[in-house]
Amino acid sequence: MNEHLETLTPRPLWRHFRTLCNTPRPSGHEAGIRRTLIAWAEARGLAHDLDAAGNLRLKKPATPGCEQAPGVILQGHLDMVAQANAEHPHDFTSDPIETVIADGWLHARGTTLGADNGLGVAAALAILEDDTLRHGPLEALFTVEEESSMGGALHLAEGWLEGRILLNLDSEDRGQVYIGCAGGADVVVEANLPTSAVHAEERTWRLSLTGLVGGHSGIDIHKGRGNANRLLVRVLRALEPCGVRLVDYHGGTLRNALPREAFATLVMADGEEGAARARLAALQDELRAELEGVDEGLALALEPAARAETALTPTASRMLVAALHVAPCGVERMSVAVPGVVETSNNLGVVSLEAGRLHLCALVRSLRDSACADMADRFRALFGLIGAEVRMENAYPGWTPAPESPLLTRFRELHQRLTGDAPAVRVIHAGLECGILGGKYPGLQMISFGPQIRGAHSPDERVEIDSVAEFWQLLRAMLESLAIDPLSPANA
Structure with missing residues (x-):
């Protein structure tokens, strides 16, 4: 199902999103997609492990010559909100999401789409398989039960993650970067x-x-x-x-x-x-x-x-x-x-x-x-x-903004160069996992960005297809920049 997704650009990202759409993953039912990703990682020779909460980590070593660059954690959540219109019966524990393209946007037929946060997860997977990208040590952290309770992040193992920079891929506004969020x-x-x-x-x-x-x-x-x-x-x-x-x-x-x-x-x-x-x-x-x-x-x-x-x-x-x-x-x-x-x-x-x-x-x-x-x-x-x-x-807890962060400065410079516009710096009234992760790993520098998603948590959820390509370009450029020109050790 959803074969048309693989005709979209960037193809590796959309191919992974197709897998996510075809694999049921409402909150509390992430085991199936987790098994699929572990099998994929093993086939590619990527290290992987789980913590006691069921969060999944995939690891890829640095490109030769970039071993001294700061480790980067690509972070998203595996689960999705399960909402369907009353006239559209759908079993989110067994039925795939059926996607539809209309007027430059990707929708789901009668249900939530799962772009929140499936596109962030798909982007991280595509990065891990991109052997043309120059990068430092990479970890992809995929948490569970974000939508139902933040349970994965709340019970994340301490002393487990190795990276010093975290890119949260769970934002929903093109041209914006988030540096703070509400607690709840x-x-x-x-x-x-x-x-x-x-x-x-x-x-x-x-x-x-x-x-x-x-x-x-x-x-x-x-x-x-x-x-x-x-x-x-x-x-x-x-x-x-x-x-x-x-x-x-x-x-x-x-x-x-x-x-x-x-x-x-x-x-x-x-x-x-x-x-x-x-x-x-x-x-x-x-x-x-x-x-x-x-x-x-x-x-x-x-x-x-x-x-x-x-x-x-x-x-x-x-x-x-x-x-x-x-x-x-x-x-x-x-x-x-x-x-x-x-x-x-x-x-x-x-x-x-x-x-x-x-x-x-x-x-x-x-x-x-x-x-x-x-x-x-x-x-x-x-x-x-x-x-x-x-x-x-x-x-x-909430995520306290750090507007002078060198990581934010780097992202703003790249965004200006690649898109012609400076990103709007925002604080969001939603529960990004960054506040919880920052509490467990106080030394992390973090930002959050993503493609243009509208109607999240409802059957009207949709993503602007062109914004996904821009999101992908920014993510690749950010990783390459951090590998070639690392942030200073004092600030990273």
């Missing part, structure tokens, strides 16, 4: 809420909110797109005069993707259908107007459902909806130190209710670790009012 943490809320029998005069309904764009919960959080969980809870609040009680709720699938859809099963008194439909019609118009130009495909639907036997008690249902309604969601604060960058945000990513059991997972991001901790405490204070347990998990 998962906030998990769990509770057992009281239920009671559904009365004979109550009818069961299925309420759905669909049609949102979705996107990356970090880099898209400031764009005003709808969050299906926040919006469906708003709808449930509006239906409370109809006497609704929640039976179940399912919204969002990943804590780091803006939820595109949410569904609730509810009961309400017989005879309230007309009033409920009138409220829904008015709300759909209101929400579309509020999201005009950004996310106006929103659709609400109310359909009869199989009779439920139990639902939350009226008090529990009202309290849960109220707590979800006021829970932090979206941009909390913009940075003063880095104008135009979000400082702190929260994505109300995954909410489920089944038989009275509530599970919520939100992803908090911030340039300040103290703000992450405070946001978690706000959840603890809020949901403590309904008897929920709240905990913070998978916390990871």
Whole structure:
């Protein structure tokens, strides 16, 4: 499948990306692609090893004469976000990604593409097999579970890596280079809420909110797109005069993707259908107007459902909806130190209710670790009012910018020479692994760059094909420059 990828330039990179598209690799299921890469490395005589977390390292010695150049680590993550449109059934643990080219962009048919971070991994593999490139000692570090928990980076073996320079290949903007990123943490809320029998005069309904764009919960959080969980809870609040009680709720699938859809099963008194439909019609118009130009495909639907036997008690249902309604969601604060960058945000990513059991997972991001901790405490204070347990998990630090880094200076010079333009130097409101890796290996100099990717973490994910060739050119030039003219030992 995806044979057309091998007609694109640079061919070695796209050939490896084809392998990644054809090999299922959602977070937590990286073993298959890891086996494939190990077999490839063995066939080429490349050294390889794994750490206890399952991170894979491939090594290639320096070109003769460049042994004294500083070692360079090419870093990316093996896993991808698994998101598919509702009308496109796809098993991410067994089905390949089907790619399509349109208007100079590569897309996937109905699913996420996996360009995040498959193209970075493919570029590193292509570098390892490029025997025409002059380079110093190379390590390719491929981490696991980046999209689900940053688990690979968080549990990366210490004292394992040898290089002193790290090129993170997980950025998504052509003409930009990243030197800092937000830290983050998962906030998990769990509770057992009281239920009671559904009365004979109550009818069961299925309420759905669909049609949102979705996107990356970090880099898209400031764009005003709808969050299906926040919006469906708003709808449930509006239906409370109809006497609704929640039976179940399912919204969002990943804590780091803006939820595109949410569904609730509810009961309400017989005879309230007309009033409920009138409220829904008015709300759909209101929400579309509020999201005009950004996310106006929103659709609400109310359909009869199989009779439920139990639902939350009226008090529990009202309290849960109220707590979800006021829970932090979206941009909390913009940075003063880095104008135009979000400082702190929260994505109300995954909410489920089944038989009275509530599970919520939100992803908090911030340039300040103290703000992450405070946001978690706000959840603890809020949901403590309904008897929920709240905990913070998978916390990871941010990456502090080093704008005077010699590595950054070198990249800027090369970018100017090769493209005719200086790159924009950025700090990203997303969780690049650099902050974690820098904490484990304090002497590393790091930058992050990549091709032009849009719609990451959603089925709208796509990559500009021409930008991949430019990314490849910059990566090769950077490695050759560091081999021929190493950074000074004092700074490297």
